[in-house]
Amino acid sequence: MAETKSIIGTQNKKGQTYTDAWKLLNEAPRTPSFFTGSEVIKEAIRRASCDVMIAYPITPQSEAAALIGELFAEGYVGDYFRGESEFAVMSQCAGAAFGGARVFTTTAGPGTMRAMENFPMWAGSRLPIQMIVTCRGINSPLSIQPDTLEIAYLLNTGMLVWHAETAQDFFDWILKGYMVSEEPDVHLPLALCCDGFFVTHTKDVVNLTPADMCLPPYDPYRSPVPCMDMECPPVRMMRDPFVMKSNYISYATHASWQQEIWAAVERSRKHSIHWLNGLIDAENTDTDIMIVASGTAVSQGREAIRMLEDEGVRCGLVKVKTLRPWPEEEIREATKNAKHIFVPEFNVTGWLAKEIKATIPNHHRVHAGPHVCGGMTMPPEIIVNEIKTALGMKKSFVMAGRGS
Amino acid sequence: MSKERIQISEDLYDIMPSDYQDLVKSSTYGKEDRGWKDIGTSKELIEQHSLCAGCPESMAFRYILASLPNPEDTVMVGSTGCTSLVFPMVAVHNIHSLFGNQNAVASGLKRALSVRFPDRVKDVVVLAGDGATVDIGLDMTLQAWFRQEKFTTICFDNELYANTGGQESGLMQKGFVAKMAPVGKLFDKVRLPEIARESGCHYVVNCTVSKPSLVEKVIRNAVHIAREIGPTYLQLYTPCILEIGKNSMEGLQEMRDSEKPAERFAYKEYVSEPAKQLLAELAAKDKERKAAAKQLAGQASA
Numbered sequence: 001m002a003e004t005k006s007i008i009g010t011q012n013k014k015g016q017t018y019t020d021a022w023k024l025l026n027e028a029p030r031t032p033s034f035f036t037g038s039e040v041i042k043e044a045i046r047r048a049s050c051d052v053m054i055a056y057p058i059t060p061q062s063e064a065a066a067l068i069g070e071l072f073a074e075g076y077v078g079d080y081f082r083g084e085s086e087f088a089v090m091s092q093c094a095g096a097a098f099g100g101a102r103v104f105t106t107t108a109g110p111g112t113m114r115a116m117e118n119f120p121m122w123a124g125s126r127l128p129i130q131m132i133v134t135c136r137g138i139n140s141p142l143s144i145q146p147d148t149l150e151i152a153y154l155l156n157t158g159m160l161v162w163h164a165e166t167a168q169d170f171f172d173w174i175l176k177g178y179m180v181s182e183e184p185d186v187h188l189p190l191a192l193c194c195d196g197f198f199v200t201h202t203k204d205v206v207n208l209t210p211a212d213m214c215l216p217p218y219d220p221y222r223s224p225v226p227c228m229d230m231e232c233p234p235v236r237m238m239r240d241p242f243v244m245k246s247n248y249i250s251y252a253t254h255a256s257w258q259q260e261i262w263a264a265v266e267r268s269r270k271h272s273i274h275w276l277n278g279l280i281d282a283e284n285t286d287t288d289i290m291i292v293a294s295g296t297a298v299s300q301g302r303e304a305i306r307m308l309e310d311e312g313v314r315c316g317l318v319k320v321k322t323l324r325p326w327p328e329e330e331i332r333e334a335t336k337n338a339k340h341i342f343v344p345e346f347n348v349t350g351w352l353a354k355e356i357k358a359t360i361p362n363h364h365r366v367h368a369g370p371h372v373c374g375g376m377t378m379p380p381e382i383i384v385n386e387i388k389t390a391l392g393m394k395k396s397f398v399m400a401g402r403g404s
Numbered sequence: 405m406s407k408e409r410i411q412i413s414e415d416l417y418d419i420m421p422s423d424y425q426d427l428v429k430s431s432t433y434g435k436e437d438r439g440w441k442d443i444g445t446s447k448e449l450i451e452q453h454s455l456c457a458g459c460p461e462s463m464a465f466r467y468i469l470a471s472l473p474n475p476e477d478t479v480m481v482g483s484t485g486c487t488s489l490v491f492p493m494v495a496v497h498n499i500h501s502l503f504g505n506q507n508a509v510a511s512g513l514k515r516a517l518s519v520r521f522p523d524r525v526k527d528v529v530v531l532a533g534d535g536a537t538v539d540i541g542l543d544m545t546l547q548a549w550f551r552q553e554k555f556t557t558i559c560f561d562n563e564l565y566a567n568t569g570g571q572e573s574g575l576m577q578k579g580f581v582a583k584m585a586p587v588g589k590l591f592d593k594v595r596l597p598e599i600a601r602e603s604g605c606h607y608v609v610n611c612t613v614s615k616p617s618l619v620e621k622v623i624r625n626a627v628h629i630a631r632e633i634g635p636t637y638l639q640l641y642t643p644c645i646l647e648i649g650k651n652s653m654e655g656l657q658e659m660r661d662s663e664k665p666a667e668r669f670a671y672k673e674y675v676s677e678p679a680k681q682l683l684a685e686l687a688a689k690d691k692e693r694k695a696a697a698k699q700l701a702g703q704a705s706a
Contacts, residue, residue: 051519052512078519083508084547091505091544095481095512098499100520103512121501228479228497229517229526233410233424 007216012049014075016214021179024215025172025275030207037200040167041106041132042067044174047214051078051101054092056085059144060196061106061134068104077104086111090118090131097127100220100227102178105129108196109136112150116157122189123158123261126225128181128218129189130174131159134196135295135346137374145375146196148295151323152351158261160190160268161324162276163294167204169321170194175215176275184222186268188261193323195296195346269325279327282334284316289387290338292331292356294320297344297378304344304383311396315387320352328359340390341366344383348373407433407476423451427495433476436693439624440470440616449475449495455486458652460659461560461642464613465490468531468558471620472496473627478527479517481510483536485567486644487560504541506532507548510555527627528555534575535565538594542574549603552634556626559596559637562644570647577668582647597672600637606676607636612659612669622673628686629679636679641669 007018019028024047035043041064045053053072055065072080078101083089086107097103107115112133122129137143138150154161160181164170173192181190194200220227272279291301298319305315318334320327335341335356343353343366353368360366370386372378381397388395410428412420426447432438442448449469455462465487472478475496482491484503491498501509510530517526537545537559545557564582565571572585574594581588597610607629609622619640626636643658645651650658662669675683 052516054512079515081515081551083511084543088505088508088544088547091501091508092512094501094505095499095509095514096516097512098501098509099479099513099516101512101516103516117502118505125501226497228499228513229520230477230479230497231409234495234497 012214016047016212018049018216019213021175021215024209024213025175028209028213030209032205033208034203035167035206036063036203037134037167037170037194038064038067040171040206041174042071043206043208043211044171045104046071046076046211047209048104048175048178049102049215049217050076050104051218052093052096053077053080053104054089054096055080055082055105056089056107056111057082058086058108058111060136060146060200061108061111061132064132064134064200065106068106086115087118090115090122093129093131094118094122094125094127097122097129098125098228100218100229102182102218103127103129104132106132106134108134109138109144109147109150113138113153116153119154119157119159119189119191124257126187126223126261126264127189128178128187130177130181131189131191132174133191133193134200135193136196143374146198147347147373147375148193148195148345149347149349149351149373151193152347152349154191154193155323155351155355157191158188158265159324160186160188160265160272160322162190162192162322163320164192164194164199165295165298165319167199167206170199171206171208173276178215178218180268180271180275182218182222183268183271184224186264186271187224188264188268193295198296265325272322272325276321278330279320279322279325280330280334281319281321282316282330284314285318285334286337287314287316288337288339289313289315289342289391290318290335290340291315291342291344291383292318292320292335292352293344294323294352295346297346300378300380301342301344301383303380304387307380307384307396308387313387313393323352323355326355326359331356332360335360335365338365340387342383342387342390343368344378344386345369345371346373346378347371407431423447431495432470438470438473438475439620440467443470443616450490451493451495453490453493455489456646456652458645458655459486459642460613460645460655461486461562462490463655464560464619464640464642465494467613467616467619468623469494469496470616471623472527472529473624474525474527477525478529478627479513481506481513481528481530481532483532483541485533485536485565487531487533489567504536504539505544506530506536506541507553507557508544510557511548511551511553514553514555525631527631529558529627530555531558531560533566534559534561534563535573538574538596546599546603549600549605549635549637552604554630554634556630556636556638558626559639560642561639562642562647563593564644564647566644566647570644593668597637597639597674601674604635605637605674606630606634606679608639608672608674609637610639610669610672612641612663614656614659614663618671625683629682632682633676633678
């Protein structure tokens with residue numbers, strides 16, 4: 001059963017000191033390191049006190065998944081194996097989390113889609129699994145290139161969904177993610193998304209916490225639902241299976257269970273604000289023109305803003321960090337002065353623009369674009385052009401091969 | 405878990421459900437030689453269920469739960485189907501997540517329990533229908549065996565999809581006319597016991613649940629071998645009397661008819677060499693324990 005004395009300050013078998021998570025992430029010294037995003041995932045998991053990691057190869061997350069295998073071989077992860085498909089892997093993750101383990105996995109694109117049936121089950125079973133999603137194309141014809149369309153499918157699963165911009169976000173958010181999703185009043189899985197290749201395969205300077213400090217272990221007895229380990233009384237754990245009865249009480253029970261999942265997503269808001277220093281970052285919100293974006297589209301937006309400033313056009317920026325919980329109030333407030341809101345996205349449907357349109361008053365202010373997809377890059381010039389076209393200004397750039 | 409864990413605070417005793425009070429008073433958690441003969445004299449680890457009257461699956465459930473060698477530290481994994489009507493009424497922790505993923509869930513569960521309790525026995529037992537085991541979940545059934553995951557897989561073979569209303573399944577007999585097999589099933593009953601052996605299972609049994617003593621024996625063997633050596637597989641005929649046109653009282657006879665020597669549920673068993681050795685060791689220990697008990701009884705009466 002639950003430990004009664006604090007584990008903080010004691011050491012694990014690798015000699016790492018269990019450290020208060022807030023101190024680890026906010027006060028411990030940081031060392032600048034030059035790493036790929038995949039290597040950063042490994043470094044975060046080295047410090048995450050993970051019990052079980054289950055892997056499956058799919059580009060562009062294969063490298064990260066294999067690197068965590070090395071961590072297992074070194075003794076930093078309790079158990080690790082390659083599953084047979086993403087559907088199976090996500091079920092194996094569920095089993096491990098039901099058994100009280102802190103669980104980590106990674107997937108991408110078609111793998112996310114194959115595993116999809118598991119995600120509402122994870123949320124419904126209140127399993128605080130963390131899944132890295134290194135987004136890539138999902139539709140035919142086959143593409144392994146970066147594309148964020150799969151995030152749209154995750155938004156209604158009941159999982160927390162965060163969208164990292166940089167490798168630094170990744171490092172911090174993997175560790176912070178466990179702290180939010182394991183809170184007893186949340187206790188939900190987290191899909192921590194990034195744009196594949198752009199983040200996973202490029203090198204960046206990332207400030208790492210000391211390798212000899214790690215997160216406190218997961219305590220499954222803080223879960224709002226019982227851990228399936230026969231360490232507490234096993235009587236009628238689930239009551240009647242709701243779906244199997246056709247009567248009002250079964251419908252009402254199922255309905256209230258679902259409402260509770262989404263209430264838990266809402267309750268994650270305060271914890272996410274605490275750990276991420278807000279659900280959004282906003283700059284220059286007094287301007288007429290705003291760019292609202294998530295993932296690497298934020299970086300491209302920032303560059304476009306710099307280029308526009310050179311031409312005397314001021315433009316503000318909102319970086320959306322969490323998609324679930326959705327920062328409705330924050331986005332309303334940050335865009336209240338804007339006459340034009342641009343939403344650059346790495347996907348064909350523009351799901352982020354739709355979310356924003358459903359959130360703010362006078363949604364005709366939203367210009368859904370520019371969009372790139374199928375692995376196309378998003379040079380800041382096309383954002384600049386999109387903005388200038390909408391404002392009736394002369395375009396600054398001729399973009400070869402982009403029909404302009 | 406020990407029986408102490410389920411004790412009720414005295415102040416709350418009278419408001420606890422009577423089935424829980426009974427569980428504390430007379431269940432068989434921790435009883436070393438528990439078995440089917442405890443049925444009727446102790447609290448079973450299954451409460452009221454909503455299976456059809458006379459369903460052989462309900463008999464199978466009772467025998468299995470009475471025979472688990474270590475229920476106080478056993479976690480069961482189920483799947484969608486008639487079995488999922490019963491699991492909420494079972495006094496061991498159990499997981500239902502999706503349809504067909506039971507062996508994947510059990511793989512993750514067993515590994516988590518091994519990481520968390522390295523010095524303790526925690527048994528994992530999968531119990532699912534033939535649709536879940538052989539059709540939609542076959543990939544995960546086999547892959548868990550390939551990986552030598554240390555848990556028992558029990559398939560309740562009723563030779564069709566019962567819970568959805570009697571559709572064709574892979575374990576259905578060839579020629580049987582059913583929903584989705586309108587001109588009769590066109591291919592043979594899948595030979596999963598043989599596939600299980602070839603896939604690395606160390607103990608495979610194909611039988612009916614007509615004899616409780618036999619169910620007790622194969623369950624104990626399967627759980628012990630899975631705990632110490634590797635995957636085990638039991639395929640138990642639990643006919644769906646409703647869908648094969650039988651009456652409530654005819655389930656037992658249906659099983660007896662199907663286990664005759666030439667029939668498809670004639671007792672078949674495969675035991676790997678390491679498993680044979682383990683069973684021999686367990687039998688020797690059991691003999692020793694019984695002899696010691698006898699001696700003790702002799703001394704007491706002398």
